[in-house]
Every structure is written in C-alpha cells, then in structure tokens.
Amino acid sequence: MLSKMLLAFSSICVFHVGFAQQSYGNSTVSALFAYGDSILDTGNNNLLLTLTKVNFFPYGRNFVGGRPTGRFGNGRVFSDMIAEGLGLKTLLPAYRDPTLSDDDLPTGVCFASGGSGLDAITARIQGVIWVSDQVNDFQNYITRLNGVVGDQEKTNQIISNAVYLISAGNNDIAITYFTTMTRRFQYTVPGYTDLLVTWTRDLIKSLYDMGARKFAVMGTLPLGCLPGARSMIGNVLKICEVFSNQAADMFNKKLSADLDNLSATFPGAKFMYIDMYNPLLGLINNPQANGFIDVTDGCCCTPTSIIPCLDASQYVFWDVAHPTEKSYQTITPSIIEAIKENLA
Template identity: 40%
Template sequence: MPVQYLQWLLYLQLLLYCAVLKAGKVPSIIVFGDSTVDAGNNDYILTLAKSNFKPYGRDLDGGKPTGRFCNGRLATDFISEAFGLPPLVPAYLDPAYNIQQFASGVCFASAATGYDNATANVLSVIPLWKQLEYFKEYVGKLKSFQGEAKAQETLINALYVMSLGTNDFIENYFTLPDGRSSQFTVPEYEDFLLALSEGFVRDIYQLGARKLDLTGLPPMGCLPLERVTNRAAPGDCNKEYNKVAREFDMKLLGLVHKLNAELDGMEIVYGNVYDLLDDVVRNPASYGFENAVTGCCGTGLFEVSYICNKKTPITCDDANRYVFWDALHPTERMNHLISNYLMNTTLYVFL
C-alpha cells in the first residue's frame, strides 16, 4: 500500500476522531434570541417579522427560504458545524423536524424579540419567557426520547447560545416615545434588561444548562437602517447608539463574571461581536468586503423582511462582497466570520 495513501488514511481517521470528540463533548447546541439567530420560528406565528420568501435563503442549498434573516446560514449554524454537529440548527416550531433532530440542536429564537416583553409585543413575536416555556417542553420531550439519565447528560454538556438585546433599543426604547424611554433613563433601561438576562440564565441553569455563550450587542448604530435614519449625521453611524451598545456590553461582561462566580459548575463566556463588526465596518477591504454601508437587498438602506422580496430591484449579484444582507442583518459570509471569531476567542474553551 503506497505510503501517501496510508498517510491520507491516517489523516481521515484523525479528522473522524476529532469530530467524535467534539460531538461527545458538546452533543447539542440550544439557541435563544432574536433574528440574528432565528432559524425560522417566526414562520409559524402571526407576525410581520418574517423572511420565509425569496431572496432570503437564496445561497442556501437549493436556494430555499427557511425563515433565516440572511442569504444563507447564520452564525449559530456555523458554530454547530464547528462542534461536529449538523450544519443547520432547526427551528423548534418547524413541523419538518422532531425530537430526534432536536436532540443535537434546536433554536427557540424569534426575530424582533428582546429581553423586554414590551419589545416582543411591538411585532407580536415570541417573548423570551415563551422561549423558556418551549425549552421546558423540549426538556420533557428529550427525556422521553433519550431517557432521564442520557437527557440530563445532553442538557449539561450542550452549548447554550443567547443572542438578543439590539431590538430592545432600536425597535423599542429609541423608537416608541411613550414606551420605555418615558419610564427609564438609558442606564436604568440597561440595568432593567440585565436583570431580565440574569433571571433567564438562572432559569436555564436550574434546567441543566452549564455551558453558555452570552452574546453582546453589535455596533447597532452602524446598521444600514440606523445610518439612514440618523438625523444628526445622515449616512454615518449613529454614535449615540454605538455608545449605548458599548455601555451595555461592559455591563453584560460584568454579569458574566458575577454568574460564573455564583452558579456552581456554570461556565459562561461573553460573545464580543462588537469589536469584530466595528473593525469590519471601519476596514471592510481588510476582510475582503466591498460594501459595509448598505445591504445587498435593494437599495440596502431600509429593506428588511417583507420590504426585501424577490421583486425588490437591483439586489446585488454577489452577497459575499457585502457585510450586510438587508438593512439590519449580516450576510452568510459575515456570519461565518462571526462564528470563526467566537470559536477562536471564547467558544474554544468548550472544545
């Protein structure tokens, strides 16, 4: 047998061994959050916050829209694959999947939601408390499917991801004059959201969670929609929004330290997406992008959800050249960069 063939065979065996180790150490990925990680749950509720139509999903296999607010896969899909799990994390409300598929990954996220119930009410989406109820239902199904002991092992070793908070500010606080902004100052609202985040983490801890990525806010003032609605400097990043995101992220990091100290056996990492996205927006060419100001869909300034549709004119040919797919959400390529960044900076501790 040729030496090169033996070397190739050993290499394949090593890859298989590594995949088995990854799958064994993190047997499942469980996702909570908003449109940054919603795999299609909003397809099955009555809301305007949907993306189950073209051109969404055009770069997925077969070009079929799945309800992901992207031209392709989400960061959580890439993270799942990095841990040796399936390349797409299925939406819990999707009837095409059952507990057999959900055992290795499940998404409870809902586009347009936030930590605050009032945020979910704006577009009638799934609030965080309801995502928790779905998770409890899932735990019962998992125990019936795997047995009590095996299910508990899965829940303890699974990677949990929480990605939300942006909508609380740009959809709720800064948009609704008679809402939270009339009740809280910005620092008070940040603390209000952090208390909700802490309560949720403690709830899933009681249900078995031990490995958690708590993702921070991006530079939300640099989202295309926020640039175009920036009255102080139209077309530029909204510095006030970015300042709030930074402040909130620093408080979230403090919460991570607090919960790690107080919850026995819990390991929480802070997903710092702000620094990566901030650098990409400032230096897009360094990352191979040509456009970090507008989205690929239509003019890229305000098109999102139903406004980004197959009849939208001049949608770009190559989304890989764009940081943003629509006016709010990253392209698949940007999501892949986010996944790689998180794997290399924080999530590697769970490998």
C-alpha cells in the same frame, strides 16, 4: 414592504448526526440551544402572525437550494455556524418547525425568534416569541427529548453538556428604547441597560434551574452602524448613529462584567461573553481586508436596495439590520475556538 423593512431594522432543513455520544465527538459539547433574536432565529417566526418574518425570496438566496427558510439573511446564520463549528450539525433547526425530526433533538435546536428581546414589550409589539416563552418551549423540548432517548439520565447528560447560545438586547435597544421610545420616558440609558443585564441574569437562572451549565452570551451589534440606522431621515452622509452605538456599548460592557461574576451565583456553570460589536465594527472600518466593498447599505430589502445586489459577499450587511452570510463566516472562527476553550 416598508413596514417589514422598518421592523427588520428594529429586529434586529436539517442534517441528522445521530444521538449524542458519551464523548460528544472531539469535545464535551453534546448539543447547541439558541435563544433570543433574529441573529440566531432559523425559522421560528414562520407560522406566527407577525410582519417580522422572512420566509420569502430573496431571503435564503444563498442557502442550500436557494430557498427561504425564515433565516434573517441570504444564507446560513450565526447559530448554524456555531453548531457546525462545534461538530454537531451543519444547520440548527427551528424548534417550531412542524417538520422537525426527532433525530435532530439530541444535538440541539433553535428557540430564538426574530424581533424578540429581554423586555416583554419588545416581543409583544411585534407579535413574536419572548425569551421567557422560549424557555417554555425548552421545557416542552425536554419532555420530547426524554421520549426520544428513552432514558432520563441520557437526557440530563445532553442538557448539562450542551452550549446555551443567547443573543438578546439588540431589539430592546433599537426598537423599544430608541425607535418606539416605549421605555425612553421611564428610564435613562444607564437605567435601561441595567435592566437588560438583570433580565439576562433572570433568563440564565431559568435555564440553569432546568439543567443548563454552559452559557455563551452575545453582546449586541454596533446598532448605530446598521444600514437602517445610517438611513434615518437627515443622515445624508450615512454615518453611524452615535446614540444607539453608545447604548449598545454600555450594555455590552455591563453584560460582560456581570458574566465574569456569575460563577459564584450559579455553582458548576461556565460563562463566556461573545463580543459581536467590535468584530463587526472591524469589518465596517476595514472592509477591504476581507473582500467587502459596501458597509453602509444592505444588499437587499432596503429603500436604496429594492433590487437585490448581484453579489452579497461584497456586502457586510444583507438588509437593513442583519449581516450577510460572509460576514458571519468571517467573524465566527475565532468565536468557535473561544467557545471550545472556555466551555467544551
């Protein structure tokens, strides 16, 4: 159990809404595709030979039916809420779910894998799906989608009018650089964060070459303020760990600046940066404003919370690394509006 909790710190079903319509509801968004890590993963790790999976109680305690689905939280996760906010579906299904329905394909699926990252080492040391392999899954998805809609032109319309949601970098910084120190002997923090931005651009190019045109790219969480970071040995006061936060902030600023300049590199594409760092830090620094009580501990599955708390809605974090459903619900409305404004 301890190894699972350490990996969780490091790592950082389904409603059919019919085929994508030409008007795509109230926007020009046809579908949502999610890539990256556990912030977006809706169950792709369930059948992998890895400790980085959460298809067991108490995960999913507040999910429909109170069942664990492989989502890294107590209920729905960020990708589900973005899909709902865009008017697509209430839950974004995992592509590797063996029960995935063909009916769900036109409005999007999730390819993200908890514990994954931009660095190949990050995925390899945990036995999860690297982002490049998630792109391979997307290629297989396109073939399957074409068989469902039966028209290449319709397939192309869905692909080009979809939003591509990416969350990567959390585990590269938290695990590969600071926890295992695999890259720390090779690169300075500025050098490694430069690499992460380059790898993000490579991921975007792979998707762009396959028809993607609308990109919503998330920055990292305030990694040093996660309960797992606060509980490191010697941190008696459970204060935020400064070095992880500095690296996360550095990466986020570089990523945001790079996205501002990508339109010239990828003609016809739209890009937006999603700030996850400051909204979550806002909840941590002013919890009472949104009804939170505990910001330093996870409700569940930590050395100090072996028995889950009674009310996860009072906690900013569910476990050692992942926000609660309420935290996502609190920060997503403004993000959804920004996606509609910039990408729809």
